[in-house]
C-alpha cells in the first residue's frame with residue numbers, strides 16, 4: 269500500500285521527534301511491504317521565517333493532496349508576541365485544523381505499566397488510567413470573534429448545534445467500542461454554550477442507550493482527574509476545556525512526552541501530532557522524548573490507513589523498549605538506562621524490524 273503523507277516538522281524539538289517517528293514509520297512499512305511517499309512542508313515559526321506566513325498556501329496544497337499529515341510542534345520564544353498584527357506560529361496549526369475541518373481531536377491517555385512510578389501521583393491511583401479525551405477542535409473561544417481596543421478586549425466562545433452534535437456522535441461511537449462510559453464536561457452553571465452542549469448531550473444519550481452518560485463541570489473534572497482518574501473512559505468536551513484537561517491528564521501518566529493525538533474531520537485527511545509543544549528549552553539537544561510522535565504514527569496507521577497489525581507492531585515495540593529499561597530524560601528513573609532522542613528512535617525501529 270502507498271502511504272502518501274505530508275510531514276510538517278515545525279519548530280523547537282519538532283524536527284528531532286519527527287525524524288525518529290519517520291524512522292519508525294519506515295521500519296514498519298518495510299516490514300509489512302508498504303511504501304511511504306512523504307513530502308515535507310513548512311508550518312509555524314519556521315514558515316514565518318521563510319515565507320512570512322505561518323501556514324503558507326504551498327503547505328495547504330500539499331496537505332490537501334495527501335492522505336494524512338504528521339506534525340511535530342510549533343512555536344517558540346523567537347516568535348512570541350502580544351502584538352495581534354504580527355504573525356504567530358500557532359496560527360499555522362489552528363489554520364490547518366480549521367482549513368481541513370479537523371473538528372475531532374482524540375487524545376488517548378494511558379499509563380504504560382513500566383511508567384507508573386514516573387507519575388507524580390501514587391502508582392495505585394494511576395495504574396488503571398485508560399481514557400480518551402475527545403476534544404472539539406474547530407470551534408469555541410479559539411475561533412470566535414475577538415478584538416482588542418483601548419476601551420474593551422474580548423474573545424467569544426461560539427458554538428452551533430451542528431458543531432456540538434457531530435463531536436458528541438464521535439464520542440458516543442468511540443465509547444461504544446470501549447467501556448460504554450461517556451462523561452461530558454462543560455460549565456453549564458455559567459456558560460450559555462455549555463447549556464446548549466448539555467442539552468444536546470441529553471438528547472443524544474437517548475439514541476445511545478448502551479452508553480452510561482454523565483455530565484461533569486469542568487472544575488470538578490480537573491479535580492476528579494487527580495482524585496480518581498481510573499473512573500474515566502471517554503471524556504467529551506469543548507475546545508479550550510479539552511486543551512487544558514488533556515495537559516493535566518497527560519501528567520498523570522508521568523510525562524506529556526508519551527501522549528499522541530489524532531485530529532479527524534469530515535474529509536478523509538487526518539492530522540497526527542504529539543500533544544506536547546515545541547519545548548524550545550531542549551531543542552537541538554537530542555533529549556526530547558520521541559514516543560508521543562511515534563505513537564502518533566501508530567494512530568495515523570489506524571485511523572487513516574486502517575492497518576491494525578502495523579499499529580500493534582509499533583505499540584508493542586514501544587512497550588518492549590520501555591520494558592527493556594530505556595528512558596529519555598523526561599521519564600528517567602533510577603536503575604534505568606538513559607538514552608537520547610535518536611537512540612530511542614533506533615531502539616523502537618530495531619524492535620519492529
Ligand code: IPM
Nearest residue numbers: 342343358361362511543545
Ligand atoms: C495543543 C496546543 C495548541 C492548542 C496550541 C499550540 C495552539 O496547546 O494542541 O494542545 O491550544 O490547541
Ligand code: MG
Nearest residue numbers: 511512515543
Ligand atoms: Mg495544548
